[in-house]
Amino acid sequence: AQSVAQPEDQVNVAEGNPLTVKCTYSVSGNPYLFWYVQYPNRGLQFLLKYITGDNLVKGSYGFEAEFNKSQTSFHLKKPSALVSDSALYFCAVSTSGTYKYIFGTGTRLKVLA
């Protein structure tokens, strides 16, 4: 069965420190991987995606993610966290020819001033 795991319900990090939000996946075929952020009472905002090519993907607001095929991971990173980064983060995967996402359960990021 295809699945996405975000093993941490919550991640706390001090402002200015690097942050990592973890995501691993299990799919048949080549994955298309996405990260989204959700602020309270809002929809999801697209941050970045990996389709093919360079394993390090840069996205919006200074976020980046590294695709690791051998570890089937796509962790979200940022070199220096801001308080305004505090939100709910979702990892999602789809495969070629399918429009449906499989979502992870979400990770709440809390950046402490």
Add this chain to the structure above:
Amino acid sequence: GAVVSQHPSRVICKSGTSVKIECRSLDFQATTMFWYRQFPKKSLMLMATSNEGSKATYEQGVEKDKFLINHASLTLSTLTVTSAHPEDSSFYICSASRTGSSNQPQHFGDGTRLSIL
């Protein structure tokens, strides 16, 4: 960037009424739109895939007669919660995919908070 507009943002109504939620892609054509339901502090649950000009595809356990979906044009899908009851109270979010691009990101509306009294 691509914009998806969802309306209304909040609805409060009495038990037994029907509520219609609209999802519009403002600057691109969307053959496929998706409807999700999100419970507090939980992930998104896909309810159905809305296909322009054809019947929606519902996920297992979602009542198609309860949650009516219409995708009459390439820019508009609607979700109607019929005879709503308090257990239907939730945050409903739509998303849209650009036509013919399964490797493009879905673009999400801002959601509709539905409260049934």
